Amino acid sequence: MTLTRIDLLRMQYRDLVAADAELRVPAGWMAAFERWLDDLDQARRAVGSGKPILVLECVPGNGGLDRRVSLPWCPPKGLHERVEAADRRLDETCARTCRECGSPGAPRFVGGVMLVACEAHAQGFPAIKRRGNGK
Numbered sequence: 001m002t003l004t005r006i007d008l009l010r011m012q013y014r015d016l017v018a019a020d021a022e023l024r025v026p027a028g029w030m031a032a033f034e035r036w037l038d039d040l041d042q043a044r045r046a047v048g049s050g051k052p053i054l055v056l057e058c059v060p061g062n063g064g065l066d067r068r069v070s071l072p073w074c075p076p077k078g079l080h081e082r083v084e085a086a087d088r089r090l091d092e093t094c095a096r097t098c099r100e101c102g103s104p105g106a107p108r109f110v111g112g113v114m115l116v117a118c119e120a121h122a123q124g125f126p127a128i129k130r131r132g133n134g135k
């Protein structure tokens, strides 16, 4: 049996990722996903021991990765902010990274679904123009 990158991450982050969590991450977003896990793990350590954060799911969604993460009802001080920062970084990275190869990419509508792809993986679909806010 060959261990996948996801299998190895499950072992590395066993205190952070639920044993039965569904994890499906396109190759181009794997680095961003690892960074997100690391950010969450640091947040978890910063608030002390135990399992205040539990990743339940991470799968491809509309233009990014959809996640389900369990947090306590009354999270320790600062935990929410740290998790939000990790989520924001992941979303921003996915929005400009080709999910196939990890090269710089842009969101495109492909068959009604938003996909982030580089020019090589865009199959001719044009990038969606962003409005305002200088991004």
Ligand SMILES: [Zn+2]
Pocket (backbone or CB within 6 Å): 098, 099, 100, 101, 102, 103, 117, 118, 119, 120, 121
């Ligand atoms: Zn690509």
